[in-house]
Every structure is written in structure tokens, then in C-alpha cells.
Amino acid sequence: MDNLESLVITRRLRVPIDALHEATSDWGETAARQLDAALLSVGFTCSADLLERLSRLPGGDVIDLGVRVLSAVRELVGDHVQHNVYFADFPRNVPDTLEFWAGLLRETLLDPVAADRVQGPALNLLDLPGYGRYGHTHADLLAVHAELVPLAGDRVTVLELGGSLEAEARELYFSLAGSEAPLAAEDLVALRALASFHASSGAAHPERVPVRENRAVLNEVRLAAGLPLLVDTVTDVLRLACGLSGGDVTLAVPTKFRSFRRAERRALLRALDSVATQAGLGDVARHRERWKRLGERLHPHEHPAFPRAARVFEVARGDLRVEGPGSRVEAALAAGRTVEAVGLLERSPGALLRRLDHLLRTGPDERVVLEAAERAVTGASGRVLLSLREHLQNRLAPAAGRVFVNRQARAWTAPDVRPPLAREVLTRVLAVLDAEIVRRLPDPGRLIVDPDMLDVALPLSAKAVSPGFGMLPRGSLSAVDGELLRFFVHWREAGQRTDYDLSALMLDAFYGSPEHISWTNLANGFAQYSGDLVEAPAPHGASEFVNIRLADATHPIVIPQVNVFCGERFNEAAEAFFGYMTRDAEQEGMPFEPRTVRMKSDLRGSGQIALPLVFLRGDDDRWRVKWLHLYLQGYPRFNQVETNRLTTSLLVRSIVERDYLRVRHLVELWRAKESSEEHVTYLGFDASAAPPGARVLTPATLHEVIPA
Template identity: 30%
Template sequence: MPRAVPVKFDVRVDLDLGSFLLRRRTAVAVDPAELLPAADPWSLRGLTALDADLAARGYLPTVELRSALARLAPLRLAELGGALLGRLDHLLGTDREHTPLFRRFPDAVPEVAQLHHSRRMRTFLRSQPHQPCARCGRRGAEVGIGLLAPCAHLLCPECLEAQDGPPHCPSCGVVLAAHPFLFGGKRKAVREQAPPRKGQPDRAERQGAVLRPLRLLEQDELSAALAELTGLLTRRTALNPQDRDDLAALLAHAPADLAARLPAEIPVRETKAVALAELLRREGESALPVLAERLTTATDVLRLLWAYAGAEPDLLPGTARQLRLRRLSRPLRRGLLGVLEGLPAAALAEDLRRHREPWLRVGELLHPFEYRRQFPSAAAAFALLRGTDLDTASPEFAEPPAPLRVVQVDGRRRLAHTGFASRVESLLAVGDTSGALAELAHRPGELVRRLHHLLRVHEIMEPGTPPPAELSAVLSRALPAVGPGPLLGAYGRLRGPRSRGERRLYFPRGLVALAYGREDHGTVVPARSSAPVVAAIEAELLRRSAATLPVRPEVALLDEALTGMSVPFAERSAARALVSVPRGSKLPLPPGERLRLFLHWMQPHHQRVDLDLSVALYDDDWGHRGTCDYTQLVYGRRAAVHSGDYVSAPPPKGASEFVDLDLAALRAAGARYAVMIVFSYNDVPFDRLPEAFTGFAGIDEDEGGARRGPLSARAVRQRMDLTGDAKVSVPLIVDLAERRFTWTDLNTTATSGYHSVARHRDTIAALSSDVLDHFAPDRRATLWDVASARAAHATDQVLVRGLDGTVLRWRREPAEPVGEFAERLRLRHAPDGPPVTDPLPELLSGRRAFLTLLEADLPVPPGVHGELYRLHPGPLDAAPDALRRLTAADLVATLAPAP
């Protein structure tokens, strides 16, 4: 028998189900068939090495996982451990080589970039004095080439004297100093002193002190993957890009009987289109019966064809021209036209006109006029869309189906139809709120989206009067059918205080998260008009919170920090991130006095790409206080330090930039806000890069003070991919006074290249100010609103952990209505008695619980079961599957209307 060897881990990335389950469940699958009867001695030695590698990344295997790994053969443990480390590095962004331009960053960074440039040029000129003049090209010691002050470019004295006007550098145009030469002239270079090395932060403030648990997957990989697939398909809120990638991968690897595994209802239409497109690829025309059953609108058909062509089924403007649709067989064309024919003529015509350009492309595939006798309604809808001249068309269109009609346009007969949106806009334009309300009553979602507009028009037409009498009755019938997104959006919009001329922020629909702000000088909706509507929405949210509870929990634990977390919205344009933070959320900064921002990118082989990590500093009134970027590497007394500017990132290593922020020093220097920005200096969109990501981390150091490198895996707090047709990204805004940051995940418009803080600082200040106002808790629905409503209905006993760690208890009185209890809890009024002194694990032990936490930093209470939402991982993640994990989208989805 050959002698066993110690385990050696080969770190690599293996994008398979293991990576998927590690990211979504923080769990590792071990095949029971591979387990030995007892722990292998050599595997135990290798497991010790794996423990150390995992701890360096901020993770700790649970007892169950470690016991299973110890029973693997040494070579199998080496293979699984290497893959695990590679997956973790990929998630954290530390699987790339991060080398700052200044190798001993932050200590070796000069005070300003110009000093570094001057030092390099002086050294170069001393060692190689025969350099050419930038203007005349002469060279040689007798010419007397010198370095200009202050730019350090090369020029000879004769060219300097020959200039007209004020002396300036011919290379950059800067006006020269009174003594025009830094080196080579009369002025001597000033000796530069290295900055003092800062003291090391206290160990208690370092990140990574609490290791995140890795647990053993309680079921096999395939069963777990199918459970995740079902969860994604049945989710009642839109999927973010990461979830969409997961859905596509799971569908591609699903078993052959995919049609039988699809749930009875797929609520989100884009999700349904992706699933049906995969079914169509597999089964072709055989899938037509399933398609005919599940495609209920014309837009469903359009989304299906988009997904079938490999595109996102969002139907965003401008994508139709770029997409190459797949050809369809004749039976498939007839089947899809049959689906369109079975729809009401009015809805069919309106859906086609809503997405005119995509349907014109699809019409080239379906050939509806070839089947005009078999499918006359579908053919008439396309004739309306194309503006077909009826005088030259076939006689089938002479009698179009109602409500289509024939009109004369420029002396020619064409089909016409007045759509729903046109009717509503016409009624609101003339101030007929009752008529508009009657139309909107047929479409509850559109009614809720237009509530603010409707109330504003009513206030213009009848100032000082209450809302229309019929509004209450219409809302009582409509609200139960509205999705949680529009409902929470209207709730946040109407409940907050408003003023004339206030700034409003708009987020156009698209794959890139752009935001536009403007002043709103329209009529303000008074509280007397909005309050009844807000009360009706709150009552509906409470009703749904009670209706979606499968089993009543015994206790609920809420985190007060959730008051700063916005409910997810515009998830389709959210960036893929290590931690899924809803856009606009305001969260505490990591412990410690310093924060490290990072950026990594890799350019294509054929194109140079220069990304720049920058920080813009502003005061309380958004006046610009300073900048830390490639033009100024050090701000203040090293309050902000840049690692140096890379102007290219050739593969395979790419390039990385960092900025260290000393929070106390920045505040002392008069800065209130620090805005993190990533610029594409030479105007290359992020989506053209093979890889680009950014994020932030704590400052992690060894006990002896030796640094672990510029980016420590266990110190990484957030990692976000840079994607989309954008060139300026604003990931976050740091409030230095409150020691909190707002996760923005936004982009600004940019053209013509050469982007920098100096060029965009006013735009960034306006955007940042608008973002903080727009996402203020009193103006937006928050996860605290959702969690407190659910907890009030879930149980009569609710524990709330405050921002200072104090735990208070709320109990519902026997005669207290649930609505009043929920309102008291949401506002955190009148807790029951003094702060709770018993440890939380003891209060939760053996009980069914509903937990919503910012940090999963509690030990696992024995026997706890129920539901858990947490933003950041922690020891509580080691809980078994009996404590079901929720995402922010899952919390919002609990408010979905009953099917």
C-alpha cells in the first residue's frame, strides 16, 4: 500500500453547483458515498491547513462540516478544499493579483503626484543627461536641458527665452513659476521627506474578528439546486442580475422532465419567459401545448421570443435593433399566432403598440398576413401596428374586429385604436379625475402607480376639497390585486412630507442604473388628501402580512438598523454584489477608523482601458472640499491616500487601485461626505471589459503589524461588479459625521472621455444630495416597515435590538387591535418594561421565531426554527435548514397578493 502524503491545496475556481450553493446558502456539499468509516489521519493534518486558509478568508467550518471533511480521503480533501478556497476568493475578489502602483501603499505614497513625477524625472535626468528638449529637440550637456517648475517637463533655456507672453510649458501649457527650472537651472530641488508612518489600529477595531461559519449542506447538491430553482421561479418580485444568472444556469442543468417540474404559477413574467424559452429550446414544437397554456398576453409571447434568442426579456428600448432573433418553424409560427388570436382584440392591439419596434421585428418572423384568414384578429393588430394601407391590402381588413376601426389618414384608409393610456392621459389633462378613476379601476397596478398624479390633478381642479368620494371604494377593490412593488412605492411617495420646488429623483428603466434629478414645482398633495390613501395601503399591507404566515411564530426579533434599509426596487439594474444591499440603504460603516476602497479591472487584448478610483469630498452644504484621485494622491495630512494611477490593465493580471480613508482625519478637515466614484477615463463602457469590480474593506493587519497585502479576503465587506453601458459609477456615499454609508449603486451620464472629479464634481454633488433626500426613511418604504408589519401579525411578543445593542420588548395587549400594535412597533413607541437582560439565544432557544437582523452575530440558539433575514453573515448562519433563510426580495414577496 503506498504511503499517504500530506494534503496540498490547489486554489482554483470551479463554477459549478458547489459555487452556487456556497454563495446562496453558505454551505458545502460532501457526497456521503465518499466518506470513510472514520477520520483519516492524513486528512486531519490537511484539514488543519484548510482551517488556517479559511480563517484567513474570514470563514470557519462548523463541527458537522469539519467532521465530514475529516472522513474524506486525503486526495479528495485536497481537491474539495482547493475548489472551496478558489470559490471563496472569487466571491471576495481576492482571486486576482492586487499590486498597487506604490508597492508600500499607503506609507510610500508621496504627498502629491507631482512630487513623485518630479523625483522620477530628476533621477532620470541625472543618470541620462542627454535628453531632448520638448520644443526644439536639441540634446546634449551643452544645451542645458532642465526640468520646468512646477510640471517637471523637459525644456532648454533658449526655448524658454524665445516664448512670447508669460513663460509656460509647451507640453502641458501650465504657467511657470518665478524660478522656471526645478533641476538644471539656478533653483535647487527641495529635499523631500518621507511621510511618517502611521500607528497601527487597535486589534479590536480590525475586521475579520468574527469568522463566518461554513456549514454542511443537509441534502445532496441536485436536490438543493432544484429547491433553489423552484424558489426563483415562484418568487413574486423581479429577479436581480445575479438571480437571473442563477436561474439560467439552473434551467440549463435541470433534468429532462423540465415541463413537469415547472410550478403551476410563475408570477413574474420575465422569469416565466426565461423558463419557457429553455423548454422551447429543449422540446421545440412539442412544447406548444405548455406555451399555449402559460402565455396569457401578447407581451408574454414577445418576452418568450426575446429569451429564446438569448436576450433579456425586459424589452428595453433600443434593444430590438441590436438583437438577432432566431428563425421559427411553420408549426411554431402557427402556434404562436394562435395564442395571439385567442386574446381580446383590444388588449392585443394595445400590447403590440406598447412595444412597437420589437413587434415589428417579430412580425418579420411570424408572417401574420400569410395566415390572415386563419388568424384575422392577429393580422389586423399587425396591420394597425404597421399602418397598412387598407385600399391596397386584402379585403379581410375591411371589417376589423372591435374595438379597431377604419379611419381616413391623408386620404387613405387605415386602422385606428384608442388605447388605455391615451384615454387616461386625456381625462387627466382636462381635470376629469372621476373619469380617469373609472378607467384606472380596471387596472389596479396602474391605478396605484398614478395615485400621486390623480391626487395632484384633483387638488388643482378642486383645491381644499377631500379626494373624490369614489376613490375609497375603488381602492378597496383594487388594492388586494396590486403587486408589492407598486404598493410600497406609492406608500413611500405619499406618506412623506413634500414641498413645492423640492428635488425629485427619477430612475429611467434600463439595464444601467441611471438617476436624474429636477425641481418639482407642481401642486403639492396635502396631507388631508394623501392620509386616507396611506391608511388604506397600510391596512392592505397588514392584511397581507397576516395572510402569508404559514405557521404562527412564538417570538420575533427585529433589528432597529433595518430602519435605514430601503425596500428593493429596480432590481433589474442592480449590480451583482457580494452582499445584496437594496439601493438607497443607509448602513453603519465597518468598525475602525479607516476604510479601504478598491478597484480592479482587466482590459481587452485589443484596447487600452484606464479606470480611475476617486473620492470627492464635500461639506455639510455639498460644497466641494477636496479630492483624492490620480491628480492628488494625498488629501490633507494623509486623511485620504491614493495608491497610484494605472493607465492600463493588460491581461491576464489587470490592474488595481486603492484609496485609504481616515474617517476622523477627514471629518477634522471639514469634510462631511466622501463620495466614492469610478471613472472610465478614456470613455470605454464597463460592459466592454472582461472583468471589472469595485468595493470596500476594513484595514486588516497581522498581530505583529505586518500587512497581509493591499486586499485581505477576511476584511472585504462589499464587492460589486461594474457592468452595463456606463462610464461613471457612484457605488456609495460615506457620511463621516454619522459614520454611516448610503449604498447608491448608481451611474451618471458621461460623454467624450477624460473623466475626473474636477469635471463631474458639481453633477456628483447634486446626484448625491438628491439620493440622500430621496431615500430618507420618511420618504421611502423600508425593510423595517415590512418586518414590523409582519412581526405584529406573526406574534404577540416582539424583541427589538437597538442601534446601541439594547434589547427592548413589545407585547400586544389583549384588547389592542393588530393595526395599533403594528403602528406602535413601527414607530418604536411605548415598549413593554425596561430593557431585556436575558441573553437573546436563551430567549429564542427551542422556539419558532421570525428573525430580521443586519448582522447574523448571534450564537445559534438550540432548537430554534422559523425564518431568518440577515444582511451580513455571522455565527447564526450555522443554524440548520429548519431556520429558513430569506432575502430582502423574499421579505417583500411575502406581501404579494393572493393568487
């Protein structure tokens, strides 16, 4: 229950309160105000409704709830750990790099014991006494730094009053389950917990689950509860078998299937038998090896009542040959028979639209392709329409390069060698897509939009976005307010010595003239590095910071990155997260101050180099942040900002110059459906600013705006 409560608090910024008995004294009001004061110290506050409801509870209940709420929001912004730094005075008195290394080497050579350890043809920096490890405690750090000066610009995030835990969990459950966009791995874990909680109450489950990974998670719960499974393809059954085995329902990585109970085998084979049509068998070849392994666990020969299910495994073993629709399409395109390929693809409108660019470039039958696309838009999902819209609007102008991102957020670039598409063709298709999107959007009533939301990218996929605080989809733009920018990384190793290096690559407006801040260059005229740490043992781990005075920055592009120098990858460490803060120049405070945190999120990609976001100075001299959520493969060890400079600049340029589909475009379409009805739709960052009774869409619930 506590985990679900924390989930609601951190995902929706709402505090669920059940109908507890009323207080008989003013102790509840006193406890409520104490909680609000404690929350303000980490940049949160109770809404008026929440504070009033808390004040009517018994004081002991308020204290118990407050402990849980405070714990949840502190972890949300990264304040649940002790953030120490190598240079205790940071950002003041950061030494010159050469002087720092010369001083360490001098101290080593003057110490006979230490000097013996560094003898040899090469010098290992880790052998220098004290290097890369804290030389002071967190209490010592507290003594060095003055208290934070509170300013009006500090972040204050409002926590709203929620309903009962059951009601809040149900709302979050149905929102995630009904998402039209794929969810992040953490959201799938949350969805599984919510579905299990919901099943225990006997309440109804959502019947429409458009994303197949989400459907697999729900099918695990439905199978355990004896409910009918939601399957319409053979791959749905494969995903479910992976989930039941504790594996990956996205099928991105192989799963070792466990032994299934007889009842589970029958349920899986029954579901498989119901969808293993001749057309459905064409999908088996895509995951042939997985099907072979699954067949060894399901023993289909023991269940003659499911003959069509047995055929799936015959296709996987190659005993039965079935030509899938994809292979027939490829054969037609290879032979130059575009019209035939279009005819085959029309049976699957989404597949046709996903290949529209390719079809328009493969032959002289442009009219046939366009007419087929116009027919297909009514049968494709809203996410496919929006994704195609974004793709085609980027074909209107030549791109610096194409960027590719896989399911693990690993990214790479390639030159764009595609021939251009005619502008009149693009204009025609874009108009058709917009008209269909408008048709599907619900009536918003009166639409109220926070201007800061207009540059938020639509969440067409959340797989690469690890949930956290202040997170936005890849391609979103948001303002950076404050004179000092400070980003940070914290990590704690799970089993082996792990060294992460926080760095900043700085580029000019043409993505050249590189300069960097890292352990090899501790400071320049406007930026300082908090010092290199080479291990992060439990219980406190390690933290590194980079501080930048934005007004003095000589480069308009600043790219934070986290390099795995050695040890565990991000998804192997016990804990790893990145974030950034902003402050005014006159503010003092510790290196980490929770009320100045603007963004914080876990690092979990499989690459060795994390590129969370990029800071950009515009022609108006204002700074903005663009969200990347990318990882580079890097090297197995010893990654440094200097060695990935070219790859990073090419990749970031491709993202920065790409025209992402943003809330602005959707609002322009939605305005056409505004009515004078009494209901209101509010899009904004702050739910507390919405009128009473309005439908509220914040970044956390923006996926709900994607039409079905």
C-alpha cells in the same frame, strides 16, 4: 454542475453536499480542518455542522470540494486576482502631487531618448517614462508589506452546511423565479441556468412567476421542454422571442431576432393567438418596431390557424388601428375629465395606484380618486403597494430634488416642482396601504430581528444591484466599523487600452466645500491614493485604492467614484469590480486583504462614472455607508472627479435625503401578526445566528418578504 455549485455557495453561503460515502479513516477530518484554515485566510469559516459533515467524507473528496469552495469565495470577495499598486509603500510614503510630477518630468528631461518623445507644444503625461504602469512585481509588493495583524474585528463569514446540489439549486430556483421584484441581469442568467438544470431532472417548475422578465426566461426553458408557456399578454410573447434570440427580455435595448425553427414559430404564434384580445392589442403600439421585425421572422401569413396573432402585426404595421387604454386615459386627463380617467384606470388597479399622485393633483375630484384608490389596493401587487408607500412618505416633507434612475442605473436629478399634497390625504392613503400590507403578510410566528437589518431598504427592484459580496439595496444604511476605510477598483481590459480612475469626492455637511483625492491630488491630511494606472492588460489587470483615516477626516461626506478616463466601458471590460475594506490603525498587511473586505461587486452600468455608495459621518461621529448603485452618463473620454463634482453632489444629496422604505417599517407592521406558534421567522445578516428550524431571511433572500 460546478457552476451551479458555485452559484449556491456565493448566493446563499451554503455548501451543497450530496450523500457521499463515509470515510474509513481520520484523513477526512484532517482535510476538513485544513480547508477551514484556508477559508479563514480569506475571511470565511465552516459552521460546526459543515465541519462535522466534511470530516466524515473521504479526504480526497474533501480536498476536491475544498478547491471549488475556496475558489468560489475568493472570487466573491475579489481575492482571485493579484492586486498590485503603483506606489509600492501605499498607504505610506505617497508623494506630494507637485513633487511627484516634477520628479517625473525631471527624469524625463535628463534622459535624452525620453526627452525626444515629449517635445512639442503640449505635454502628454502618458509619454513620461514609467508613468501609469507598474514598476515592480506583485512579489516585490509582498516583500515591502508586513503580514496582516489579525484582530477580533476582522470579518469572518460563516459557510453553512447545505443539502444536495439538486435540493439547494431547486430552492434558489424557486426563490428567484417567485421574486416579486425585478431581478438583476446576473440573476436572470442564474435563473436560466437553474431552470435548465431543473428541466433536465424532470421535476416540476414554479407555476406562479409574477415578474414578466423572469417569466420570459422560464418560458425559454419551458418551450424547449415542450411545456405550456406562461403568457397572459402579447408582450410576454415578445419578451420570449427576444430571449430565444439571445437578446434582452427586459426590452430595454433592441434585439436582432434570429430565424426561428418552424416548431418555434408555431409555438410563439399559438401563444400570441391565445392572448391577442381586443384589450391586449392596445399594448402593441408600445413596441411597434420590435413587432414589425418579429413579424418578418414568424411569417404569420403562413399560419391561418392563428388569426388573432396575425392582427398583432396588422396593428404594428398600422393597417389596423386600436386605441389602447393608456391613450384613452391620457385624453381624459388632458380634457380635465379626472373621474373618467379614474374609471378607466380602475380596470388595472396597479396602474391606478402608480398614477395616484398625479391624479390627486389634476383636478377637484379628490374624493373620487381616494375612494378608487382604496378599492384598488386589494387588486394591486404587493410591490406596487410598497413602492407607493415609499413614494408618498417622501411627499410628507419637501425634497431637495427628485432623482430618476433608469433600468441601466443611469441617474439624473431635477427640481421638485410638484405642488404638495395635503397631509390628511397622505395620512389616509398611508394608513390604507399599511392595512393592506399587514393583511397580506404571512404569520411570522415568533419574529426575531437582527437590529442591523432594520436600516436595510426593501428590495423593490434589484435591476441596478449587481450581485456580489455584502450587497444591499439602494438606500440601505449600514455601520462602518474600523479606523481605516479603504476602497478599491480592479479592472482588466478586453481588447483596447483602458484607463479607469478611482477617486473620492469629499463634501461638508451642506454638500459644499469640495475636496478630492485622485490622480491629480494624491494625498491630503487624512487620505492617500495608491497611484494612477493607465492600462490593465491580461492576465493581471490593474488595481487602484484610496485609503482614509476616518477619525482625521475633515469632511463628513465621502463619495467614492470610478471614472472611465478612456477605453472600454464597465460593461465592455473583461472584468471590473469595486469594493471596500475596513481595518484598525495598528493593522499592517497588503493593500488588499480579503478578510477585511466588507463589500465587493461587479461594475456593469452603461454610464462612464460609477457611484457605488456614499460614506456619511453622523452627529454621533459614527460613520455609516448608504448604498447608491448609480451611474452617470459622463463624457465619452477623460472623465475626472473635478468635472462632475456638481452633478455628483446633487445626485448623492437626493439619495441621502430620500426616506427609503426599510425593513424597520415592515417589522413594525409584521409585529401586529406575531403569534405564539412554534415556528420562528429570523431576519438577519448571519444565517448561523438563526434558531434551528427558523425561516431565515438574509439580504440575499429579503425579496421573499415582499408580499404577493
